[in-house]
Amino acid sequence: MASLHDCITEILLLSLLITSSISSTSAVTVGSHVRFPECRGEIVCENQGTTSAAAVEVPNRSDSEWQTQVLESDVPVLVEFWAPSCGPCRMIRPIVDQLAKDFAGKFKFYKINTDESPNTTNRYGIRSVPTVIIFKDGEKKDSITGAVPREALEKTIEMFLVQ
Incomplete structure (x- = not known):
């Protein structure tokens, strides 16, 4: 189960994408951080590792x-x-x-x-x-x-x- 921090991060990122002109296609992952050029490179959220690299791709x-x-x-x-x-x-x-x-x-x-x-x-x-x-x-x-x-x-x- 994800932590409260993970849930808040997801909600904030989704809110940012929905309420602004920022598109998820412009997201750049740098290490464990997600950055958007529209935000002048500021860290928008930090990946807490809730999604394993071993996840399967749904067909x-x-x-x-x-x-x-x-x-x-x-x-x-x-x-x-x-x-x-x-x-x-x-x-x-x-x-x-x-x-x-x-x-x-x-x-x-x-x-x-x-x-x-x-x-x-x-x-x-x-x-x-x-x-x-x-x-x-x-x-x-x-x-x-x-x-x-x-x-x-x-x-x-x-x-x-x-x-």
Whole structure:
């Protein structure tokens, strides 16, 4: 579980990206620090190592794979709906990748590019990204819209492990 410092750092960075003209694509990681040229090189946050280098990369799925990979899965599935132009999507990607590692074998994790898979995106009424949806037994069970801290995603995942 992440420390209070880690949670505050995530929230502050997300707030900075959402409320300003700073883009996550301009972020430069220098050692354990994240810097943005728009902030005149000032340290915006410090990486506390909450995401392991050994995290797995969550695979993309498409409309054509949806039925077999998600709806017919024998374990619960977390799907992150994302778009390449979405800054908050890039911010939660390492969190989702780490959760995929932590819950391997108990949960499946996929992401779906909303630009490339419009049928599935429209079917679930995705209007904002990132949106995370939990599926179990082929049915949508829960959804979270927006970039949220790891703890919120983890709590939702654990809720569906005990059912």
